[in-house]
Amino acid sequence: MATHQAEVAVRQLVSRKSDEYYTDTEGFGRLASTNFGEKSKSQIRNLENVANASMSIADILDFIKRQTGRSKQWQQEDFGRTLLERIREPLLADAEAIVEGVKATVEQHGFDADDLRRTHILLCREFIRHLSAHYSYKIGVSSRRTRRETK
Amino acid sequence: MSIPVIREMYRQIERRSYELLKGAERFAENQRLITNSQAQGLANVINCEEKNINTVLVAYVQHQGNKSTSHEAAFWKELKRELDGLRKQAQEIQQELTVEPPGSKAAKEQLALIHLLLARDYVQHLVAHNGYRRAIMGGR
Numbered sequence: 001m002a003t004h005q006a007e008v009a010v011r012q013l014v015s016r017k018s019d020e021y022y023t024d025t026e027g028f029g030r031l032a033s034t035n036f037g038e039k040s041k042s043q044i045r046n047l048e049n050v051a052n053a054s055m056s057i058a059d060i061l062d063f064i065k066r067q068t069g070r071s072k073q074w075q076q077e078d079f080g081r082t083l084l085e086r087i088r089e090p091l092l093a094d095a096e097a098i099v100e101g102v103k104a105t106v107e108q109h110g111f112d113a114d115d116l117r118r119t120h121i122l123l124c125r126e127f128i129r130h131l132s133a134h135y136s137y138k139i140g141v142s143s144r145r146t147r148r149e150t151k
Numbered sequence: 152m153s154i155p156v157i158r159e160m161y162r163q164i165e166r167r168s169y170e171l172l173k174g175a176e177r178f179a180e181n182q183r184l185i186t187n188s189q190a191q192g193l194a195n196v197i198n199c200e201e202k203n204i205n206t207v208l209v210a211y212v213q214h215q216g217n218k219s220t221s222h223e224a225a226f227w228k229e230l231k232r233e234l235d236g237l238r239k240q241a242q243e244i245q246q247e248l249t250v251e252p253p254g255s256k257a258a259k260e261q262l263a264l265i266h267l268l269l270a271r272d273y274v275q276h277l278v279a280h281n282g283y284r285r286a287i288m289g290g291r
Contacts, residue, residue, distance in 0.1 A: 056168040062172070
């Protein structure tokens with residue numbers, strides 16, 4: 001387990017990375033709003049809940065696979081498959097870069113595979129949080145537009 | 152088992168979950184897909200109250216293999232081998248816990264429980280990947 005100083009450094013780098021994900025996730029949010037609309041809000045809320053509650057990246061991947069396996073909404077425009085691929089290897093590579101960066105600047109020893117796993121989950125949560133925010137914004141805007149047009 | 156030991160046991164399994172997922176994916180990629188109802192049946196059996204992994208393996212996996220066509224029989228036979236193989240990981244986890252006297256009844260029960268929890272995690276990943284593959288391959 002990393003020291004408190006290393007933990008703070010990891011959190012700072014995760015926050016910085018999170019800002020980069022903001023634009024990356026916009027496309028996913030748009031696609032989710034097209035696929036799920038307002039009626040299936042729970043799909044994205046459940047994804048966010050799983051990401052926040054789980055301590056294992058495998059649980060998040062399993063959730064996406066299960067939903068993609070059983071629901072056309074997750075399959076449309078390859079939403080499920082693309083999301084799965086995006087949060088798996090690229091986010092793991094980001095997590096590795098963060099852990100290596102902290103090792104090089106703050107603390108060389110004391111890191112183990114568990115720290116990499118936890119960093120990957122933190123990044124995953126950030127990514128899904130942005131996706132969910134973009135999705136909520138998109139459906140909010142489109143439902144307001146629909147209400148204005150029907151008046 | 153005390154609560155700290157149980158907590159540590161689950162933490163150790165959690166740490167291995169991603170590797171188990173990769174193993175389950177490799178397995179599913181090399182095998183013919185099973186139907187959704189077979190996958191669900193497997194998930195139900197492995198998640199039932201039964202605490203002995205061997206009962207689960209013999210009662211369901213082996214039984215499925217015996218009554219299946221040759222393609223499906225290969226799947227169940229290989230799955231049984233994969234799940235049997237998790238015993239080594241269960242032993243590694245048990246060594247980290249080191250509370251029960253080696254060879255005792257309690258130690259054997261602890262090992263069986265760890266093995267079963269690993270198998271549950273593995274099957275959960277396998278079922279998810281099986282359904283996912285069926286969907287992206289258009290149900291083939």
